Amino acid sequence: MRDRETIDSELRLIAQRLREQGGQLSSRQLDELLDERLGHRPEPPATEAVDARPPRVAARPRRKSALLRMGPLAVLPLSLIAVVAAVVVMFALPKPRQADPAEPAAAPPPVSVQPHPTAPPPQVPPVDIVDRALIDVLKQEGVPVPSHDYVTTQGHAVCDFLTRQPNFADAVRFVQQSSVWDADQSANFTAGAVVSYCPQYEPSSLQQLQPGLQHTLTDMQTIQRDLQGIQGDLQGIRDGLPALPGHQ
Structure with missing residues (x-):
């Protein structure tokens, strides 16, 4: 070389x-x-x-x-290669999409408006009490009662008639002609209607009435006084109740 x-x-x-x-x-x-x-x-x-x-x-x-x-890869242990492969697979898989913090969160469902405390059932109006009292007296006197509405309608019709013509005997004839009742039943009904709905038209003297009408009218007057006392008690109870929320 x-x-x-x-x-x-x-x-x-x-x-x-x-x-x-x-x-x-x-x-x-x-x-x-x-x-x-x-x-x-x-x-x-x-x-x-x-x-x-x-x-x-x-x-x-x-x-x-x-x-x-x-x-160098050939001399690595198989376990180490497996671990590296698992890590690569984990990073290669798509990650679940995370919610963007800038996006507004879903609004929670509206909270149902709490209902107001259930008000106690209203007291029975005095008018209903008067209607029931009149119907009870008619049944005791043997006067047929077709229905509740029929009795109240005829009773207010009697008061309307006396407003135009304040004569009790004429009112009895009016009821007999316009209802299902006979003469005696019409007289008893007229007396009960006057005491219940328009006591200002009561006859000035019970002597002008028949004996049956006098008894009926007396019973109705007693019931009317009892009803007035009940109405006073109901009013006192109503005034003593505490005011409910949202109600005056």
């Missing part, structure tokens, strides 16, 4: 000759000189088949480099 100075001298001569003659050094000669300069033994001339394989010779370093890159 030639020494380094000889190779350097030969390289300078070749470069000078190329500049003077405009020639070009073959790649083979340049490779041999460089190998000698770097301390490699020059390869003997090979056949044309060996020289004609530059693609394969050039490809070998790539395969070698690929093997070098895969080499």
